Amino acid sequence: MSHQVVVHRSPELLAAATAARLITRLVDVQSACGSASLVLTGGRTGIAVLEQVRASAACGAVDWSAVDVFWGDERFLPAGDPERNETQARAALLDHVPVDPARVHPMAPSDGDLGDDPDAAAAAYASLVADRLAFDILLLGVGEEGHTLSVFPTSPAVYETERPVVAVRDCPKPPPTRVSLTLAAAREATEVWLMTTGANKAEAVAMALSGADEVQLPAAGARGRERTLWLVDTAAAAKVPAPPAA
Numbered sequence: 376m377s378h379q380v381v382v383h384r385s386p387e388l389l390a391a392a393t394a395a396r397l398i399t400r401l402v403d404v405q406s407a408c409g410s411a412s413l414v415l416t417g418g419r420t421g422i423a424v425l426e427q428v429r430a431s432a433a434c435g436a437v438d439w440s441a442v443d444v445f446w447g448d449e450r451f452l453p454a455g456d457p458e459r460n461e462t463q464a465r466a467a468l469l470d471h472v473p474v475d476p477a478r479v480h481p482m483a484p485s486d487g488d489l490g491d492d493p494d495a496a497a498a499a500y501a502s503l504v505a506d507r508l509a510f511d512i513l514l515l516g517v518g519e520e521g522h523t524l525s526v527f528p529t530s531p532a533v534y535e536t537e538r539p540v541v542a543v544r545d546c547p548k549p550p551p552t553r554v555s556l557t558l559a560a561a562r563e564a565t566e567v568w569l570m571t572t573g574a575n576k577a578e579a580v581a582m583a584l585s586g587a588d589e590v591q592l593p594a595a596g597a598r599g600r601e602r603t604l605w606l607v608d609t610a611a612a613a614k615v616p617a618p619p620a621a
């Protein structure tokens with residue numbers, strides 16, 4: 376299945392347009408199925424999109440009590456740590472909309488009931504998502520070196536095909552210990568939206584879209600069963616070859 380690429384003129388426009396797109400998609404899925412599942416990402420662009428969802432006049436069109444919220448990856452830190460993707464997503468959106476707390480599914484923190492053991496946190500999340508991997512929308516960020524989720528180039532997680540969630544250690548981007556869906560799990564999602572901005576991402580975006588090896592560039596291996604959408608700004612799209620003229 377081919378990737379669809381949408382280029383926005385600035386990070387701000389990308390965040391606002393992607394927020395509108397996300398609201399529309401959630402409403403459509405809820406109209407068809409009654410509820411929707413949404414997997415959140417951390418990172419600058421992903422959090423900016425959530426802030427724009429909150430700010431949108433259309434935010435109330437979503438039945439937030441019927442959204443199952445998951446995370447694609449998490450920094451393995453104590454609950455409430457400002458670096459946790461969960462903390463940032465709650466501040467940006469989830470604390471401000473009427474989600475059902477029982478349907479919000481964060482990955483375990485390092486000071487929780489499971490103890491300071493990222494493998495236990497990963498195993499618990501794997502059990503939670505095992506039957507639910509056909510997420511309606513999986514939001515992803517992309518790192519400068521091509522990581523997505525917390526799957527970094529050449530890290531053991533990039534080779535994982537059995538477990539849907541793994542502990543990741545020695546990440547090149549701090550914090551070093553994380554819990555992450557695998558690429559194999561991500562490919563079970565119905566729609567995957569990769570969102571990234573900035574000139575420092577241009578090389579990774581161009582390589583991913585030209586079919587790079589996912590071991591070297593994990594974002595190249597992220598795709599949805601029905602749709603893979605790349606949402607980028609002009610700077611991040613700068614090295615993507617123009618399509619041949621019709």
Ligand SMILES: O=C1O[C@H](COP(=O)(O)O)[C@@H](O)[C@H](O)[C@H]1O
Pocket residue numbers: 416417418419420421448449450460515516517518519523524525548571
């Ligand atoms: O550490 C992470 O970074 C990536 C990308 O973040 P960005 O700030 O460069 O957009 C993100 O996708 C991931 O969820 C997060 O844990």
